[in-house]
Amino acid sequence: MGNIIRSKRFWLVAPAVVYIGFFMAVPLLQMAYVSMLERGDYGGVNWGVFSMDAYISFIFERDLMDNLVVNTDYLQIFARSFGLSAMTTVFALLLGFPTAFYISTQPQSRRNFLIFLVTIPFWTNILVRNYAWMLLLRNGGLIDGALNWMGIETGGLDVLYTPYAVSIGLTYTYLPFMVLPIYASLEKLDHRLVEAAFDLGADKRRAMSRVILPLAAPGIAAGCILVFIPCLGAYVTPELLGGGKFMMIANLIGSQFGAARNWPLGAGLGFVLLALVLISMMVYSFKFKSLPEESR
Amino acid sequence: MKVDASNPLWRFRGITSTAMFFFAYLYLPIVVLIALSFNENRLATIWTGFTMDWYVTALSNDDMLRAAQNSIVIAVSATVLATIAATLAAMGMSRGRFKGEAGVSAMLVLPLLVPEIVTAIATLLFFVALGIKLGLLTVIIAHTVFCIPFAYLPIRARLEGMDPALVEAANDLYANEWKAFRRVTLPLLWPGILSGAMLSFIISLDDFVISYFVGGAGATTLPIYIFGMIRIGITPEVNAVSAMMLIVSILFVSISFLIDRIRY
Numbered sequence: 001m002g003n004i005i006r007s008k009r010f011w012l013v014a015p016a017v018v019y020i021g022f023f024m025a026v027p028l029l030q031m032a033y034v035s036m037l038e039r040g041d042y043g044g045v046n047w048g049v050f051s052m053d054a055y056i057s058f059i060f061e062r063d064l065m066d067n068l069v070v071n072t073d074y075l076q077i078f079a080r081s082f083g084l085s086a087m088t089t090v091f092a093l094l095l096g097f098p099t100a101f102y103i104s105t106q107p108q109s110r111r112n113f114l115i116f117l118v119t120i121p122f123w124t125n126i127l128v129r130n131y132a133w134m135l136l137l138r139n140g141g142l143i144d145g146a147l148n149w150m151g152i153e154t155g156g157l158d159v160l161y162t163p164y165a166v167s168i169g170l171t172y173t174y175l176p177f178m179v180l181p182i183y184a185s186l187e188k189l190d191h192r193l194v195e196a197a198f199d200l201g202a203d204k205r206r207a208m209s210r211v212i213l214p215l216a217a218p219g220i221a222a223g224c225i226l227v228f229i230p231c232l233g234a235y236v237t238p239e240l241l242g243g244g245k246f247m248m249i250a251n252l253i254g255s256q257f258g259a260a261r262n263w264p265l266g267a268g269l270g271f272v273l274l275a276l277v278l279i280s281m282m283v284y285s286f287k288f289k290s291l292p293e294e295s296r
Numbered sequence: 297m298k299v300d301a302s303n304p305l306w307r308f309r310g311i312t313s314t315a316m317f318f319f320a321y322l323y324l325p326i327v328v329l330i331a332l333s334f335n336e337n338r339l340a341t342i343w344t345g346f347t348m349d350w351y352v353t354a355l356s357n358d359d360m361l362r363a364a365q366n367s368i369v370i371a372v373s374a375t376v377l378a379t380i381a382a383t384l385a386a387m388g389m390s391r392g393r394f395k396g397e398a399g400v401s402a403m404l405v406l407p408l409l410v411p412e413i414v415t416a417i418a419t420l421l422f423f424v425a426l427g428i429k430l431g432l433l434t435v436i437i438a439h440t441v442f443c444i445p446f447a448y449l450p451i452r453a454r455l456e457g458m459d460p461a462l463v464e465a466a467n468d469l470y471a472n473e474w475k476a477f478r479r480v481t482l483p484l485l486w487p488g489i490l491s492g493a494m495l496s497f498i499i500s501l502d503d504f505v506i507s508y509f510v511g512g513a514g515a516t517t518l519p520i521y522i523f524g525m526i527r528i529g530i531t532p533e534v535n536a537v538s539a540m541m542l543i544v545s546i547l548f549v550s551i552s553f554l555i556d557r558i559r560y
Contacts, residue, residue: 127523179318
């Protein structure tokens with residue numbers, strides 16, 4: 001009997017699992033394989049010809065004498081991606097925690113509505129959202145215009161197509177991921193603990209730092225992970241708000257399949273990015289056993 | 297946390313003002329974009345009057361309409377495929393624990409964990425290796441993959457809240473498996489299925505990165521078309537098309553959210 005039930009369930013689960021397995025897991029494995037192949041002379045790859053060139057060219061390049069010399073171009077792009085992602089995570093936390101706290105102190109019916117407001121932008125088109133920021137940030141754009149109108153001569157804001165614009169756009173894009181898990185942990189927080197702290201003579205600062213923040217720590221950690229990781233793989237924001245001048249990892253990967261035509265390098269970089277993401281997920285779930293509901 | 301918000305003890309300095317700033321930051325670009333799409337002036341910064349002209353121009357652009365048609369064909373196909381697979385999977389996963397459950401769960405949400413650009417190039421390489429010509433079909437296949445978890449999660453959540461005794465009662469009353477599903481499970485489950493399907497539909501409609509790499513020349517979707525327009529420059533037509541996309545997404549999410557609140 002148990003066997004029959006199990007086999008019926010097997011057939012229910014099979015289509016989705018087989019589909020994702022065949023069209024996602026297999027391509028990911030194949031990508032790792034392609035990263036170890038030789039680059040084709042006219043783009044593409046030489047199937048079956050192994051080479052470690054992709055990983056070597058990540059750090060080294062050949063000079064005119066055919067010697068390997070260190071080339072930091074790609075490393076710089078990785079460093080910039082990490083830097084921008086870290087900055088974005090900090091901004092998102094500074095904005096996200098107070099907002100989550102504010103929502104959690106509201107009456108129930110209002111909370112649901114506010115959480116709904118937080119999630120809406122996530123479902124709208126990412127290109128459109130970033131385009132809207134172009135309208136706001138460009139010279140002669142809305143913010144520039146408003147500053148001039150208030151009598152502050154900007155002489156052109158010159159923010160669009162800088163790392164600042166990219167950071168503003170990234171923060172905007174991933175902010176909901178910070179608020180939701182923090183809200184989930186604050187919502188479960190027993191308010192009597194905070195009141196007990198007050199009764200025992202703690203001032204607000206102390207109640208916040210010794211009671212509320214420690215209890216919200218798992219949500220804060222989840223939020224940081226959920227902002228940092230997708231940031232690392234951001235493609236659209238640096239493309240539009242950075243004007244293609246401030247490449248992040250994803251743009252570098254993408255360009256290997258466009259103008260640069262170096263598929264093994266693109267596949268290798270993709271594999272490195274994937275590994276970074278999966279490792280941080282694993283470290284996180286190892287540290288905080290169970291993820292809050294929203295982040296699963 | 298159930299607190300009395302009127303109690304001054306719960307008022308921490310800067311909390312309310314930061315939250316207000318947060319919501320302004322979140323909605324300012326959306327409001328500005330929609331407002332500017334009705335601006336008569338070609339130079340987006342100065343408001344000179346209300347007009348619907350840009351919408352008329354955008355909607356009479358054949359290339360854009362073709363892109364929109366591609367987007368809808370892709371989104372409908374991917375949604376149907378993903379919702380069927382996700383409904384079956386959610387039902388399979390809901391009946392107690394089994395060996396390998398963690399692995400299956402991980403597989404079902406794998407598309408949410410892998411960065412989009414990695415999915416895009418891995419899928420591109422896969423189709424190239426198999427010698428499949430890039431086009432609408434390849435985009436539909438790729439979209440179905442990442443739509444599955446978006447359909448799966450709300451359906452699963454709905455099933456989780458359902459009383460298993462109801463199906464048992466149907467079985468006791470001599471309903472066979474199919475009949476119990478059709479007459480008991482499905483009527484209770486449909487809000488979850490519909491809400492999952494609508495989320496899949498928007499996620500597919502909005503996708504840019506994966507379509508861009510897997511689509512090839514023949515499958516220009518609306519976001520790809522918009523990307524091309526933005527590359528050329530900021531124009532009122534882009535504002536109008538973008539505003540339409542925003543409104544469609546917001547409408548769908550709101551409906552999905554309301555459906556999901558329908559009680560058992």
